[in-house]
Amino acid sequence: MKNPTSISVLSLVVLFVIMFSACKDEQVDHTIGAFNNGGNERNMIVVMSDLHLGADLTYAECNKNLGSLEKLLKQIKAAPNVKELVIAGDMLDEWFVPANVDTYKGKDQADFVKRIAATNKGVIDALNSIIGEKKIRVTYVPGNHDLTITAANVESILPGINQARDKEQGLGTYLPVDCSKIAIEHGHRYNFFCAPDPISNQDIAPGTILPPGYFYTRIAVLYVMQKPVTPADTPPAITKDPLGTASQSLLFTYWYVWSKALISYPIANKFDEKIIVTNVDGFKGNYAVNDILPYQTTPGGVIDVKLYKGIQDSWTERQTRNHVAIPIPVSQAIAGSGKASESELQAQNQYFLNPASDKRIVIFGHTHDPKIIASTNLTGQKCIYANSGTWIDHNGVAPTTMSFVVITPQNANASSQTYVKLYNFQNEVITAMAQDSIRY
Numbered sequence: 001m002k003n004p005t006s007i008s009v010l011s012l013v014v015l016f017v018i019m020f021s022a023c024k025d026e027q028v029d030h031t032i033g034a035f036n037n038g039g040n041e042r043n044m045i046v047v048m049s050d051l052h053l054g055a056d057l058t059y060a061e062c063n064k065n066l067g068s069l070e071k072l073l074k075q076i077k078a079a080p081n082v083k084e085l086v087i088a089g090d091m092l093d094e095w096f097v098p099a100n101v102d103t104y105k106g107k108d109q110a111d112f113v114k115r116i117a118a119t120n121k122g123v124i125d126a127l128n129s130i131i132g133e134k135k136i137r138v139t140y141v142p143g144n145h146d147l148t149i150t151a152a153n154v155e156s157i158l159p160g161i162n163q164a165r166d167k168e169q170g171l172g173t174y175l176p177v178d179c180s181k182i183a184i185e186h187g188h189r190y191n192f193f194c195a196p197d198p199i200s201n202q203d204i205a206p207g208t209i210l211p212p213g214y215f216y217t218r219i220a221v222l223y224v225m226q227k228p229v230t231p232a233d234t235p236p237a238i239t240k241d242p243l244g245t246a247s248q249s250l251l252f253t254y255w256y257v258w259s260k261a262l263i264s265y266p267i268a269n270k271f272d273e274k275i276i277v278t279n280v281d282g283f284k285g286n287y288a289v290n291d292i293l294p295y296q297t298t299p300g301g302v303i304d305v306k307l308y309k310g311i312q313d314s315w316t317e318r319q320t321r322n323h324v325a326i327p328i329p330v331s332q333a334i335a336g337s338g339k340a341s342e343s344e345l346q347a348q349n350q351y352f353l354n355p356a357s358d359k360r361i362v363i364f365g366h367t368h369d370p371k372i373i374a375s376t377n378l379t380g381q382k383c384i385y386a387n388s389g390t391w392i393d394h395n396g397v398a399p400t401t402m403s404f405v406v407i408t409p410q411n412a413n414a415s416s417q418t419y420v421k422l423y424n425f426q427n428e429v430i431t432a433m434a435q436d437s438i439r440y
Contacts, residue, residue: 034423034430035079037408042083042135045176046076047184048404049088049365050390052145053123054096055115059221061096061392065402066123069391072404072425073126082136084176088365088388089143089186092116092154095214096145099222099267099276106279110153117157124157131160139164141172143186143365144194144213148281170196170209171322179409180358181418181440183351187364187387189322190346192333193257194366198321199314201307205282212308215292216261218276223265231266233289235259238296241303250312251303253334255294262289325350325357340367340387340397347385352377360440361420363388363405368395370403372422372434382438384420400424403433410439 037044051069054060062069076082092113097103104112117124131138139162140154147170151163164174164184173185188194193213201208238255241248269275271289278285287307294305305311315330326349336342343364351359352375360377361384370389377383389395389403402425410416417437423430 034406034421034432035076035082037081040080041411042081043409043411044079044082045084045086045179045182045407045409046082046404047086047088047363047386047388047407048391049143049186049388050090050368050392051087051123052090052093052096052390052392053116053120054093055112055119056097056101057119059096059098059225060119061093061394062120064393065391066120068402068425068428070122070126071428072402072430073123073130075430077126077130077133077136084137084139085130086139086141086174086176086184086363088141088174088184088363089188090145090365090390091140091143092146092149094146094149094280095217096221097218098225099218102277103280109149109280110156113149113153113157127158127161131158137162137177139174141165141174141184141186142170144170144188144191144211145217147188147196147211147214148209166323168196168198168321168323176407179407181360182363182407183359183361184363187343187346187366189324190328190333190343190350191366192315192330192337194337195318195322197308197311197314197318199318200309200311201283204307205278205284208282210281210283212292212311215276215287215307216258219262219267219289220265222269222275223267226268228266228268231263232268233271234266235262235271235293236295238294238303239300241301247313248303250330250334251294251305253331254305254312255303257334257337258293262293325354340369343367343387344373344385348375348383352383352385360384360438361386361407361418363407365390367397368392368401369398370400370422370424370433372420372436374436381440384436384438386420386422389422389424400426400433402426 052061057063130136141164165172171189176182196209197211198209240252274286274288276287291306294303319327347362351357351362363386365388368390371387373385375383386405388405391402395401406421408419410418417439419437421435422433
């Protein structure tokens with residue numbers, strides 16, 4: 001999910017996602033259909049992400065696009081050259097729920113997931129039809145908006161789906177069959193506000209992994225529903241600790257990001273009102289904005305925070321637990337959490353510039369910003385990063401939605417290339433946006 005300055009992404013997830021960048025329609029081969037390789041081989045890999053299927057269409061981000069998504073899935077099923085369909089995270093949305101709504105309605109996650117399936121029956125039926133036919137492998141990779149949704153609950157509505165999961169809940173990286181140079185993940189493990197946090201709040205919600213982006217999203221969706229003309233409250237100003245410790249400076253930066261987000265998305269409730277209903281992932285109570293926002297008891301004094309206390313100091317351990325290969329400095333992680341460019345940088349750093357990695361093509365979702373970027377690895381070999389975009393109705397970070405990536409792997413012919421192509425399905429017409437290719 002995305003970015004504190006953009007309500008749709010990371011779907012509001014705390015800063016997550018991105019500023020506006022468009023994809024260039026350069027050097028695109030329009031002569032062969034998106035799901036047609038020009039031959040008889042079934043080898044094409046379709047990657048889509050950020051479907052954001054919700055349990056209640058009153059506020060779900062994907063509503064008007066559901067019919068189009070169902071139609072595209074039926075086209076994929078009928079395509080004789082498609083070998084795999086990968087859904088790279090944020091398929092089932094547990095975050096995009098107004099702060100004052102009980103997500104599970106007094107029940108549990110299993111019931112919530114079944115409500116999502118019922119609300120989005122056409123899409124779920126289309127996916128189950130592909131899975132059931134067993135001609136196309138369907139793989140799901142977790143994202144941040146479905147961070148805590150268990151493998152069993154995904155299986156309950158999509159029986160037989162392949163799930164590419166790390167041992168740790170909420171993370172996964174998928175290497176397509178017979179394509180070891182390609183890696184597909186959601187991309188949230190590198191985001192300070194969206195990566196699983198198994199360290200914070202354990203005294204309050206034992207076993208929780210929810211990062212602060214979860215609370216940001218809940219507040220931001222409340223803003224979407226209320227759209228108040230005048231905010232009921234504003235973040236109190238704080239100043240840097242005069243002692244100037246590194247920890248305090250980082251907590252000040254964390255406060256700054258939160259304060260800007262709360263100003264951008266004002267709500268019609270005072271910050272001391274216990275409006276955030278949880279009962280999710282170990283949290284039991286109701287919380288106020290003031291429980292999340294760093295504060296100073298005295299002007300110029302020590303900065304403190306209630307929820308996520310010490311989060312600025314636990315990032316190194318958090319990255320280790322989340323299997324981040326190349327550590328990201330905490331100051332960079334906090335400041336860059338709302339930028340698509342940070343995700344793009346991490347695709348390069350974690351894969352192409354990582355001497356322990358042999359990956360040449362990396363696909364992320366998460367930022368909702370569809371694009372293809374070529375770069376080189378440590379030995380000067382060409383590499384390709386692609387972002388699969390999103391299927392939400394209104395994409396605030398890019399001029400397009402309903403996008404997806406198609407990979408056509410190379411064959412044994414020495415002149416054959418692996419093609420990475422980006423498309424969208426707006427107006428229910430498959431339109432080429434960009435493409436690139438390499439041979440490895």
